[in-house]
Amino acid sequence: MPGDAHIIVRDLTMAYGDFVLMRDLDFRVERGDIFVIMGGSGCGKSTLLRHLIGLNEPAKGEIFYGRENFTSADRARRVELLRSVGVLYQSGALWSSMTLAENVALPLQEFTDLRPAQIREVASLKLSLVGLRGFEDYYPYQISGGMQKRAGLARAIALDPEVLFFDEPSAGLDPISSKRLDDLILELRESMGATVVVVTHELASIFAIGTNSIFLDPETRTMIASGPPLELRDRSQDPKVREFLRRGRIGGMEEVA
Amino acid sequence: MLGRTADGALLIRLAGAWRLSGGLPDTAPVERELAATPAPREVNFETSELEEWDSALVTFLLRVTERSRGRGIDVDRSGLPAGAQRLLTLAEAVAEKEDARAAQADASLLERIGSRTISAGTSLTEMLAFLGDATLTFGRLLGGGVRFRRSDLLLLIQQVGAEALGIVSLICFLVGLILAFVGAAQLQQFGATIYVANLVGVAMVRDVGALMAAIVMAGRSGAAFAAELGSMKVTQEIDALTTMGISPLEFLVVPRIVALASMMPLLCLYADFLGILGGAFIGITMLDLSVVTYAQQTIEAVTLGHLLGGMFKAFVYGILIALAGCLRGLQATTSSSGVGIATTSAVVTSIVFVISACGLFAVVFYALGL
Structure with missing residues (x-):
């Protein structure tokens, strides 16, 4: 029976039509974890994330949020379950026809009874949390890629979610910006007490923030390792996992130390 | 230039310039040799007269290698330029993903009509x-x-x-x-x-x-x-x-x-x-x-x-x-x-x-x- 873990994935198979992307995925994300889904490019990390938030349907298997079966829930119940979830998409996915403040405000308008002035105030707070104070009335195309990511984060935390999903947070960012984003993720988790699930192949990030992880292998089409990233690097029996994680020894050490 | 060595190996002698601008060379003569009886024991290369080369050569070699291995004939690459050897190793480093290509295989007319009908549905x-x-x-x-x-x-x-x-x-x-x-x-x-x-x-x-x-x-x-x-x-x-x-x-x-x-x-x-x-x-x-x-x-x-x-x-x-x-x-x-x-x-x-x-x-x- 599903226990007290935050997210439980049981026997999940992901497929596009007849093409099986990953099979036999079994893992638990505990409350407060920073859970890293890692693996080489194109192995299905982002697809796994899409399954976790209900954008793709599993070919087989189940996903639980707490004790509740997410896979078999109906649309209305899913919406309710997802209300405690925030997602930062790979491209930021800000609504391009709205200003940053409107982007952050939309979920607040939809799901709270706050008055417009109060919503505006909360939106400003969220933007200032990610270092975008004063950018309320900018449109997404007027700011840089790194700022868009942060604005996306502000929107993701608009409703104080219990789980935050990050799809390749550092993709397309320079090392400094991506380090800052990592720090921000850590900071927000500390202060909000949220569970974080990150899809990434950036070793620096993996070691800097990950408390638990799984490793997806495109050749065997399943997960071949799970555990804290540092432990996997030092003790994994699987050469593929060690090779993947040790590649970062030179680049990643300072961050780890 | 093709020839057999004394011990029954196929010797491919490469000469002149092998450039993409000159077009891709045909592997048919080599394939004929590979199919001949008795089959060659292995394939060797001799490149002392090879002047210059680029991807044209590597493409040719890759095809020869595939055809030979398909017939169970070994390919000895030691006679090739070091650069070409490295490129071949690189090209073969990652095995072809079996079903990545299968999906794009040519379908027969009937199959295409069928899949069009299904997708229309x-x-x-x-x-x-x-x-x-x-x-x-x-x-x-x-x-x-x-x-x-x-x-x-x-x-x-x-x-x-x-x-x-x-x-x-x-x-x-x-x-x-x-x-x-x-x-x-x-x-x-x-x-x-x-x-x-x-x-x-x-x-x-x-x-x-x-x-x-x-x-x-x-x-x-x-x-x-x-x-x-x-x-x-x-x-x-x-x-x-x-x-x-x-x-x-x-x-x-x-x-x-x-x-x-x-x-x-x-x-x-x-x-x-x-x-x-x-x-x-x-x-x-x-x-x-x-x-x-x-x-x-x-x-x-x-x-x-x-x-x-x-x-x-x-x-x-x-x-x-x-x-x-x-x-x-x-x-x-x-x-x-x-x-x-x-x-x-x-x-x-x-x-x-x-x-x-x-x-x-x-x-x-x-x-x-x-």
Whole structure:
């Protein structure tokens, strides 16, 4: 029976039509974890994330949020379950026809009874949390890629979610910006007490923030390792996992130390 | 240059320049040698006369290697330039993913017909599912349970209404003009040029005004809707709405349908007027009719029923165009070419919808005696 873990994935198979992307995925994300889904490019990390938030349907298997079966829930119940979830998409996915403040405000308008002035105030707070104070009335195309990511984060935390999903947070960012984003993720988790699930192949990030992880292998089409990233690097029996994680020894050490 | 060594190996002697600019060399002679009996024990290379080489050589070697190994013949690469050896090793480092290529294999004609039929079926199902979803959402709209931003709706109304006036004016004035011109040429034979006013007035008000407005709006707004929703899909903005529990159907599709369905009858009215104006222009300048006569004749010919019928048609066309545009946009695949395909398909779909509906209306209105 599903226990007290935050997210439980049981026997999940992901497929596009007849093409099986990953099979036999079994893992638990505990409350407060920073859970890293890692693996080489194109192995299905982002697809796994899409399954976790209900954008793709599993070919087989189940996903639980707490004790509740997410896979078999109906649309209305899913919406309710997802209300405690925030997602930062790979491209930021800000609504391009709205200003940053409107982007952050939309979920607040939809799901709270706050008055417009109060919503505006909360939106400003969220933007200032990610270092975008004063950018309320900018449109997404007027700011840089790194700022868009942060604005996306502000929107993701608009409703104080219990789980935050990050799809390749550092993709397309320079090392400094991506380090800052990592720090921000850590900071927000500390202060909000949220569970974080990150899809990434950036070793620096993996070691800097990950408390638990799984490793997806495109050749065997399943997960071949799970555990804290540092432990996997030092003790994994699987050469593929060690090779993947040790590649970062030179680049990643300072961050780890 | 091919030859056999004493111990039964195939020796391939490479000489001269091997450049892509010189074209890819044929491997057929080598394959003949490989197939010959007795089969060569292994394949060796000799390159002392090789002058310069690039990918042409590597491609050739890779093909030779594949063919030889397919026949269970070893390939000894030690005679090759070190650079070529390294490139070959690199090319073979990652084994081919078995089903990555299989998916793109050439299908037979029958198979293609089959898969086209299946995908046509799926696309019809998707269309019906979308229509059903949209209808349900509209049911909720009437109950007041649908959320979208009023500012979005107002902006859309401006885009599909006021901003379309220019092009609708031009097209409809010209269509009225053409109708009058063609009509005048025929009616002049009977000295009945005054009936040009009837012809233009009735045709514009009953059908042509709505149809022209619809075709302009299909190219203008149907395409815009598909492109906008399609690119929102590419940038994952639609995903962001969905995971936030906001239905894209409510938030994006409903305001577009409402905007177009409410603006189309007005555009149609305007189109009718401009068409009649075009007709009058011909009537007055070419046929020497007076403004008053022309207006009088038009007013007598056109009934309120005609006018309302045309506006109702325009209302339906508006819904169809918005539906087609949004459907194609939401179906777009997540690439920039996907958005292009969606846009094209939106225009084609909406024009097909509009013309089919127009035909249907003609039959129904005739049967009802309107």
